[in-house]
Amino acid sequence: MNLKSGYPFSIVKNGIPNDYLKLENDITTDVVILGAGITGALVRYHLAKEGIKCVTIDARTIGFGSTSASTSLLQYEIDVPLYKLSEMIGKEKAERAYQLCDKAINDLEDIAKELNVEEFESKKSLYYAKYKKDADWLKQEYEARKEAGFKVDYLTPKEVQDQYGIKSYGAILSHHGAQTNAYVMAHELLRYKSDKKEFPVYDRSPIKDITHKKDGVVLKTDNGYTIKAKKLVYATGYEVVEFIDKPIVDLLSTYAVVSEQYNERNFWKDEVLIWNTADPYLYIRTTIDNRVLIGGRDEEFSNPRKRDELLKRKTKQLTDDANGLFPKLNFIPEFSWAGTFGSTKDGLPYIGPYKKKTNSYFALGFGGNGITFSVIAAQIIRDLIQGKENKDAELFSFTR
Known part of the structure; x- marks a missing residue:
């Protein structure tokens, strides 16, 4: 699936931070993580922390899917407002979902400090x-x-x-909120214990076949190599529609623009993360290198051709939005891109086992705060793989 187009600023700015190998041999391991974007990287980090042998594999160059298109706002707010979510699933569950996202921001800050990720800033x-x-x-x-x-x-x-x-x-x-660079953070997470043979990472290695068995899972790459594992974690993001046969997510197209670099930081008060109640909503934030990033103008389709045809128009509209919001900003666009985005009816992710896929778990952080959902997913899946009870698993399950 074509998940992005244009020039995502994170790739332009950071290039390819790490090199990874293609898979060119058969492997047997405890866990396979399918997908090495920010979600798969977080799952790997949490498993490696516990010493659980795992192989992480991606069809693309690492981070070149949705992760590179992420605008990396970290908020506890879910796309469905708390009062409305309470009406949908009950006050206790709704508050718990919000509180878990709040905790995830703190957990990400701790991880960023541990891994020396510079682009992590606490924000109102x-x-x-x-x-x-x-x-x-x-x-x-x-x-x-x-x-x-x-x-x-x-x-x-x-x-x-x-x-x-x-x-x-x-x-x-x-x-309480924050901003980061999901692309850089994913690479730093994948660097964790990268010198240990128990936790290899492979890219440019598409999987063409997956067989779920009673005693494990077998994956075959498009060049004929085999991975055998006890468990499989699907961290494929919006490409999950290829693996799940129930309608769990609506795919949309979203757009983002980053300005030219300003000589001086003279933005708005406290450089808070800003977003509004419009549908689709508009959001704007600053960057660590004296730029302004604005995003939104979503469209209710995910067709790559239609999405890409609108990029020029959306760039102009978002530029006008930025200058309309802050007339003295003189926002001049330099890089713009489009990406695939997903939403669920209750705004919550899908995490955990799916009955039709034996010995597997899904880490699907849909929504505007997908990175915080990915932290929650990594922690729940870590517990489930270890045979531990996690009281929050049901909140995000496929059977909810």
Whole structure:
């Protein structure tokens, strides 16, 4: 599946940080991780931490799928607001899902420090009402978050205007969020214990056949090599539609643009992560090297040709959005790209076993905060592989 187009800034800026081998021999291991983007890399890290032998394999050059297209905002907020999710699945479960995402940000910060990932910055997050009709439910959302224990402030339209220069109908200021570079972080995660033969990573090695057996899983590459394992973890992201025969995700096309580099950092207050209540929503953040990144303008299709044909128009629209939001910004686009994006009905990921795929687990972090979902998935799957009970597994299961 063609997951991106254009010039994702992370690849332009960082190139190919690590080199990996093609698989050119048969292997027997405990766990195979299919997919070496940010999700697969997080799964591998958590398994390797526990000394669980695992092979990580990807069809592409590492990180060249959805990971390179990620804009890497880290928020505890799920695409479905907390108050609405509470109505859908119950208050206790909804709050738990949000709290797990909140914890995942802290866990990612700890990992970034351990692995010396420079591009990790803690940030506040401003969620503002784009339209008057959104004002009432945004206040309801504020109350729901406050009741759930999150540190949040409600800002009036005047306060948003005075502090951030944004016209709105009110906003929630969340005190916990972050931003990173998913592409760089994935490579640093894959570097972890890379000198140990028990945890090899292979790229450019497409899998053409997977056989699920009672005592394990057998994978065959397109050049005839075999991997035998006790367990398989599917970390293939939006390409999962090729493996799951039930409609669990709607695929969309999304767009992002990064500006030219500014000589001085003279952006908005605290350089908070900013996003709005529009559908599709618009979001904007700064980068570590004095740029501004803006994304959104999603379309309800995933056809690569249609997606790519719109890239020029979407670049102009997002540029106008940035300059409309901050007229003094003088946002000049330098790199733009499009990617495939997925959403579920309840905004939650799918994590864990799928009955029709024996001896396998899925780590599917769909949604706008897919990286935090990937942390949760890695931790749940680590526990399940070790035979440990994880009380949160049911919340994200295929049977929910």
